[in-house]
Amino acid sequence: MSGQFPGQDDCDRLSAVNLILNRMEPLMALRLYDCNAAIGRRLNAPAATPTSVAELLTEMDRLEIDSAMVSHFSGCESEPLLGNEMLDNEVGDHPRLKRAWTALPDTGGDMPPAAEFVDQLLQSGARSAWIFPKRMNWSLEEWCAGSLLRALQERRVPTLLPFDQTDCNELHAVLSAYPRVPLILTAMPYRSNRVLLPLLEIHANLHVDISPPFAVSEGLEEICWRAGASHLLFGTGYPTNEPGASITQLMYADLSEEERSLIAHGNIERLLEEVIA
Amino acid sequence: MSTMDSIAARARNGERLDDVPIIDAHGHLGRWYQFPTHLASAEAVLRTMDRVGINTLCVSGHVSAAGVDFVRGNDECMNAMQQYPGRFFAYITVYPNHPDGVLQEIQRCEAGGLRALKIHSYHGKPYNAPEYQPAYERANEMGYPVLAHTWGKELAEIREMAQQYPRINWLLAHSGVNQWDDYVKIAKDFDNVYLEICTSLTGYRWVERFIKEVGAHKVLFGSDVAFLSVTQQLGRVALANITEEEKRQVLGLNAKRIFNL
Numbered sequence: 001m002s003g004q005f006p007g008q009d010d011c012d013r014l015s016a017v018n019l020i021l022n023r024m025e026p027l028m029a030l031r032l033y034d035c036n037a038a039i040g041r042r043l044n045a046p047a048a049t050p051t052s053v054a055e056l057l058t059e060m061d062r063l064e065i066d067s068a069m070v071s072h073f074s075g076c077e078s079e080p081l082l083g084n085e086m087l088d089n090e091v092g093d094h095p096r097l098k099r100a101w102t103a104l105p106d107t108g109g110d111m112p113p114a115a116e117f118v119d120q121l122l123q124s125g126a127r128s129a130w131i132f133p134k135r136m137n138w139s140l141e142e143w144c145a146g147s148l149l150r151a152l153q154e155r156r157v158p159t160l161l162p163f164d165q166t167d168c169n170e171l172h173a174v175l176s177a178y179p180r181v182p183l184i185l186t187a188m189p190y191r192s193n194r195v196l197l198p199l200l201e202i203h204a205n206l207h208v209d210i211s212p213p214f215a216v217s218e219g220l221e222e223i224c225w226r227a228g229a230s231h232l233l234f235g236t237g238y239p240t241n242e243p244g245a246s247i248t249q250l251m252y253a254d255l256s257e258e259e260r261s262l263i264a265h266g267n268i269e270r271l272l273e274e275v276i277a
Numbered sequence: 278m279s280t281m282d283s284i285a286a287r288a289r290n291g292e293r294l295d296d297v298p299i300i301d302a303h304g305h306l307g308r309w310y311q312f313p314t315h316l317a318s319a320e321a322v323l324r325t326m327d328r329v330g331i332n333t334l335c336v337s338g339h340v341s342a343a344g345v346d347f348v349r350g351n352d353e354c355m356n357a358m359q360q361y362p363g364r365f366f367a368y369i370t371v372y373p374n375h376p377d378g379v380l381q382e383i384q385r386c387e388a389g390g391l392r393a394l395k396i397h398s399y400h401g402k403p404y405n406a407p408e409y410q411p412a413y414e415r416a417n418e419m420g421y422p423v424l425a426h427t428w429g430k431e432l433a434e435i436r437e438m439a440q441q442y443p444r445i446n447w448l449l450a451h452s453g454v455n456q457w458d459d460y461v462k463i464a465k466d467f468d469n470v471y472l473e474i475c476t477s478l479t480g481y482r483w484v485e486r487f488i489k490e491v492g493a494h495k496v497l498f499g500s501d502v503a504f505l506s507v508t509q510q511l512g513r514v515a516l517a518n519i520t521e522e523e524k525r526q527v528l529g530l531n532a533k534r535i536f537n538l
Binding site for chain 1: 285505507
């Protein structure tokens, strides 16, 4: 690329080239499957933040996102069972959306037994679960979360866990004890590679959603190189985050087309196919 | 049938934005203690810039902007600017804890062709502290822009300085990260205050709302590379629900005007 700032003549010439290129056979856009979208009202969200399925679909159309795994904010900010019910009612069996319930253990006596709960999740048509141990005041240790983690593992339910809901030592212990739970870390801070990279090298069942704040410079390339593309999932964090950020992070990454395709949709589709419904 | 404009359509597919003037107003060179980075060198960052189509990256050193080694950091950026003309535009990081040396360091960097300042609240002094005044006086005299790291709480200090030094264009880094409405207010109140947008949490429709509130001429694309991913931050503008002309202003034309590039 030239070191000079492009002048108007350069821009006109390049625009003309692009016009010609754009009139040629359009390239087939890479299919995108968002593993982290949500609907519902959120505490402290700016006014006019979208809440509905219709708004989600409009945004997916605008950005050419094919499919999404969608949760309901009421599940994590109000009451899990209410949120799951609202999610089922609002999303139903939409062909482009897969529901993600909010899950927690039955240790408080306010939830069905874990195996029964996971069975209900799958019977409803949901195919993944979010867990919030710190926010909902439970522990990922065996004595508290064992029955839930066993049930999620037996049915291979993709389980989304925000990084601020755990710590790296606890995560290592859970992944070691339950090596077949497909665990997906979300909301990964961009300064975490010194602990994230070794965890990914050790645990094949650990995945990372690339949604913000995972804003690591060349972070996708580094994970592909160190641990493999199978660990990464395209996610946007809609409507908390601007979905376009995850799209360009993936599309401009220095990856092979095979790696990009796995991250864009292949990995999450494989995980969903492996669910034992 | 896609309804995307030409910038969005190409960004959606990872195609280079060759005909779009792109100036990243906020970047860094060098390593830092909090995380590993493979984009520490000018050459490594250039590879990423070329993959996307970024013309110019405005840089300060990690070790000067967020650390204490301001001479070393300024040198790293000055060297990159001299070695790759047009591709890097270096800020002079002002280190207020060495007040006797502030003007001396600015003069040293001016001799190397630098003509913009970077200030960072990590250095522990409020932006209206006396230690900064010699730097502002020089910037005001010369018309240098000042990129200020902000996290919301510094806006009252900037407000005072923007009034006192009207020939400085104040660029507020990380605009919107906290106290979103206060960023809008200060940009509306002062012609010489601009919103630079990099944040790791890429708030939904922030860019659209900023443009609606203060106008596209007051918003600047910055990435904070290598703190943050430039490829990620680019999508906040390239795929925003704004016009193509507004994208061109935010991505490069505003910075071209402000930095006189």
